[in-house]
Amino acid sequence: MTMVYADANRSITERVDDLIERMTLDEKLAQLGSFWIYEVLDGTVFSSSRAQDKMSHGIGQVTRLGGASNVRPQEAAVIANQIQKWLQDNTRLRIPAVIHEECCSGYMAFGATVFPQAIGVASTWEPELVEEMTGIIRRQMRSVGAHHALAPVLDITRDARWGRVEETFGEDPYLTATMGVAYVHGLQADSLQEGVVATAKHLVGYGASEGGLNWAPAHIPARELHEVYLLPFEAAVKTAGLGSVMNGYHELDGVPCGASEQLLTHILRDEWGFDGTVVSDYFAIEQLRQHHRLTDDKGRAAHIALNAGIDVELPATDCYGDPLRHAVESANLREDLVDIALRRVLRQKMALGLFEKPYVDVDAVEFDTRQDRAIARKLAQKSLVLLKNNGILPLSGDTRTVAVIGPNADSTRNLFGDYAYPAHIETLIEMTQQADDTNVFDMPIPDKVTDVDDFIEAVSVRAAIEQVLDKEGQIRYARGCDVNSDDRSGFVQAVQAASGADVAVLVVGDKAGLTDECTSGEARDRAQLGLPGVQADLVRAVHETGTPVIMVLVNGRPVTLEWMARDIPAILEAWFPAEEGAHAIADALFGEVNPGGKLPISFPRTVGQVPVFYSHKPSGGRSHWKENYVEESTRPLYPFGHGLSYTTFEYAGLEVTPTTARGGESITVKVEITNTGNVAGDEVVQLYTQTHGASVTRPVKELRGYKRVTLELDQSIVVMFEFPVNMLAYYNQQMQYVVEPGTVDVLIGSSSEDIRLKHSFGLVGPIAEVKQKVFFSTVS
Numbered sequence: 133m134t135m136v137y138a139d140a141n142r143s144i145t146e147r148v149d150d151l152i153e154r155m156t157l158d159e160k161l162a163q164l165g166s167f168w169i170y171e172v173l174d175g176t177v178f179s180s181s182r183a184q185d186k187m188s189h190g191i192g193q194v195t196r197l198g199g200a201s202n203v204r205p206q207e208a209a210v211i212a213n214q215i216q217k218w219l220q221d222n223t224r225l226r227i228p229a230v231i232h233e234e235c236c237s238g239y240m241a242f243g244a245t246v247f248p249q250a251i252g253v254a255s256t257w258e259p260e261l262v263e264e265m266t267g268i269i270r271r272q273m274r275s276v277g278a279h280h281a282l283a284p285v286l287d288i289t290r291d292a293r294w295g296r297v298e299e300t301f302g303e304d305p306y307l308t309a310t311m312g313v314a315y316v317h318g319l320q321a322d323s324l325q326e327g328v329v330a331t332a333k334h335l336v337g338y339g340a341s342e343g344g345l346n347w348a349p350a351h352i353p354a355r356e357l358h359e360v361y362l363l364p365f366e367a368a369v370k371t372a373g374l375g376s377v378m379n380g381y382h383e384l385d386g387v388p389c390g391a392s393e394q395l396l397t398h399i400l401r402d403e404w405g406f407d408g409t410v411v412s413d414y415f416a417i418e419q420l421r422q423h424h425r426l427t428d429d430k431g432r433a434a435h436i437a438l439n440a441g442i443d444v445e446l447p448a449t450d451c452y453g454d455p456l457r458h459a460v461e462s463a464n465l466r467e468d469l470v471d472i473a474l475r476r477v478l479r480q481k482m483a484l485g486l487f488e489k490p491y492v493d494v495d496a497v498e499f500d501t502r503q504d505r506a507i508a509r510k511l512a513q514k515s516l517v518l519l520k521n522n523g524i525l526p527l528s529g530d531t532r533t534v535a536v537i538g539p540n541a542d543s544t545r546n547l548f549g550d551y552a553y554p555a556h557i558e559t560l561i562e563m564t565q566q567a568d569d570t571n572v573f574d575m576p577i578p579d580k581v582t583d584v585d586d587f588i589e590a591v592s593v594r595a596a597i598e599q600v601l602d603k604e605g606q607i608r609y610a611r612g613c614d615v616n617s618d619d620r621s622g623f624v625q626a627v628q629a630a631s632g633a634d635v636a637v638l639v640v641g642d643k644a645g646l647t648d649e650c651t652s653g654e655a656r657d658r659a660q661l662g663l664p665g666v667q668a669d670l671v672r673a674v675h676e677t678g679t680p681v682i683m684v685l686v687n688g689r690p691v692t693l694e695w696m697a698r699d700i701p702a703i704l705e706a707w708f709p710a711e712e713g714a715h716a717i718a719d720a721l722f723g724e725v726n727p728g729g730k731l732p733i734s735f736p737r738t739v740g741q742v743p744v745f746y747s748h749k750p751s752g753g754r755s756h757w758k759e760n761y762v763e764e765s766t767r768p769l770y771p772f773g774h775g776l777s778y779t780t781f782e783y784a785g786l787e788v789t790p791t792t793a794r795g796g797e798s799i800t801v802k803v804e805i806t807n808t809g810n811v812a813g814d815e816v817v818q819l820y821t822q823t824h825g826a827s828v829t830r831p832v833k834e835l836r837g838y839k840r841v842t843l844e845l846d847q848s849i850v851v852m853f854e855f856p857v858n859m860l861a862y863y864n865q866q867m868q869y870v871v872e873p874g875t876v877d878v879l880i881g882s883s884s885e886d887i888r889l890k891h892s893f894g895l896v897g898p899i900a901e902v903k904q905k906v907f908f909s910t911v912s
Contacts, residue, residue, distance in 0.1 A: 230480075269328075773884045801852065817839045859909065
């Protein structure tokens with residue numbers, strides 16, 4: 133007779149209840165734990181003896197089958213099936229495992245498609261394309277037996293010093309929420325039976341740390357926490373059915389996020405109705421003991437985390453293993469607290485369909501197809517932001533001699549972000565080379581790791597330009613300097629290459645990753661925001677040759693460009709554009725595509741400005757009463773939403789109806805956009821509001837909607853926004869979420885500072901408390 137929990141015709145609730153009743157304490161705890169994939173491998177081969185050591189009672193999750201090994205896609209699928217088969221054949225209850233992976237810029241595995249890093253994806257201002265991207269990630273992950281994605285990153289970041297800026301969607305809660313919701317929709321699909329569980333991270337305020345330092349405390353007032361930092365997470369839960377959440381490493385007002393019952397239970401579950409799983413950031417439960425010093429006991433750390441609401445310990449079972457079992461057996465922790473987390477884990481496994489279909493078709497694995505790469509190239513093209521152009525771009529057809537210079541000019545590795553496969557393999561390699569006392573995570577080291585070369589097909593910017601020019605052009609290449617060193621010995625060659633050329637393309641910026649030589653990425657925070665090393669001096673040396681310079685930034689955070697923004701003729705921000713990025717850059721330089729991306733984060737003039745962001749309060753953003761710093765303007769170098777084009781756009785005919793409205797009603801905004809230039813191009817129409825007469829101070833501008841449109845020469849289009857008045861609600865002095873009477877300015881523009889048209893309407897009626905939040909406007 134089929135047991136209830138194995139009967140797909142019974143409800144998930146019935147099945148989970150039945151299964152929990154059958155489980156021993158060891159079997160329960162196993163479902164709350166995890167292990168690294170290489171802990172059950174002998175090289176690249178699944179080891180039954182190692183599996184017996186790691187999952188004799190079952191296992192909750194397997195950590196990064198693709199991302200922490202050197203197996204190829206079909207090998208990964210074989211190993212995934214072997215893990216599930218071992219659990220079927222060798223455990224009493226035959227509970228399948230969830231395999232989780234990273235996918236910030238694509239499934240982080242050998243041979244998987246790598247898309248532009250998240251900050252570049254945000255620069256597209258095109259959520260539909262984001263959902264298409266994550267649909268590809270979902271297909272690739274599912275094909276090799278992975279079910280749980282540790283993405284998207286929904287942290288709001290306004291401090292460019294922080295190393296993980298590149299993983300975020302930038303400074304604005306509305307833009308981040310729209311991108312995040314699209315990301316979740318693409319991953320989870322219409323049903324988890326076909327989808328992959330998305331994980332929003334890192335709840336909450338991780339990107340607002342002291343000094344831009346990783347893991348450092350964040351100091352965020354309650355109103356700002358709810359209106360800015362929590363909003364993207366709340367939107368993902370309430371509008372996208374988010375499946376999982378990960379805690380932040382840091383603390384808020386003395387409480388580590390991984391220990392916060394207020395965050396992980398009261399807000400997340402009780403207020404928002406979240407019914408998925410909460411997974412710990414890697415080693416975050418042990419951090420409660422070792423880093424935050426809340427306790428000297430691993431069992432107590434486990435108790436704190438469970439009580440707060442963390443269901444699964446990642447990346448390996450530590451505190452949720454023997455320490456948690458001893459806590460339960462000694463009656464220091466109630467077993468029903470374990471059961472609460474266990475129930476969520478089992479429900480999600482059943483929702484994924486793993487009990488019915490634990491295996492994958494190895495022969496059906498197909499990575500990085502022509503269609504996949506086409507989307508990667510489209511995203512890379514649309515992520516490019518033209519920061520400055522004095523008319524030198526696009527390069528004309530008679531350009532014959534191009535000097536291609538810079539540390540990122542002939543590098544494929546540096547086109548990729550910190551959560552791409554090569555960066556993490558480098559991390560494992562570094563760990564094998566360093567002494568144990570430098571391994572801050574105290575994690576086991578894999579027996580074997582692979583080199584990062586040839587992990588996926590890509591070309592450098594130099595090679596892409598050579599392909600465009602073919603035999604008709606001449607390329608002069610010089611590296612010039614390293615990404616981050618004091619060595620200027622290559623300057624002579626760079627100057628020689630630039631001298632007499634038609635144009636010099638300088639490809640400068642960062643190397644992303646987690647290793648010591650990287651200048652962007654997790655734990656690679658910076659005190660200065662200029663170009664790393666001597667790259668700025670290289671730019672100056674080439675500029676002084678008199679050859680026109682085009683600077684291409686391949687980097688992960690806003691940089692202080694100092695004199696370059698004034699003197700260099702053209703600057704193209706490419707972020708980390710990934711596998712098709714070099715082609716996208718060449719397409720833009722030679723006019724095959726017209727850059728139309730917009731900045732998702734403001735560029736400061738100097739590190740002393742940080743944080744600089746567009747939606748500051750009326751009393752912020754300047755020094756009263758003198759306006760500027762003694763040494764520098766207080767305005768950003770390039771504002772949020774900025775991005776130029778090879779064409780021009782005219783805005784006209786703004787209509788805002790009705791002229792008055794109250795809570796529960798809607799406002800319609802219409803505006804006509806015309807391409808008035810000489811070529812087709814994309815424009816991102818941006819809608820901001822400014823509220824007057826509120827009982828608490830409101831930002832000087834708030835993004836309420838946007839639309840990226842493509843216009844042919846002389847083409848006009850009417851863009852219409854409809855946004856509910858309840859979108860304008862905020863937390864009053866009593867922390868009630870309300871719409872209050874007042875006046876609202878509607879601002880339409882090409883950036884947060886380039887406002888083209890303005891209209892106003894009145895908010896009337898009594899103060900209205902909003903019970904159901906509205907996150908997004910609709911646009912057509």
